Amino acid sequence: MSPDLVALHLGALHPVEKVLTLVLAFGPFVVLGLVIATRRRHEEDDDAADAREAADPQGDR
Secondary structure, eight states, X not given: OOHHHHHHHHOSOXXXXXXXHHHHHHHHHHHHHHHHHXXXXXXXXXXXXXXXXXXXXXXXX
């Protein structure tokens, strides 16, 4: 049996199946992007705190 015949036999996807397919296909990339953005934000905050501490090592504010 050829793969084309099997694909035709299965028919169109149900709307829920379409959504699930898109979530499974693109969801991991969205989550990865959010994790990277969050980590960069935390690292920038840490770098800014380190820069403030280096500028004023005594803690005089």
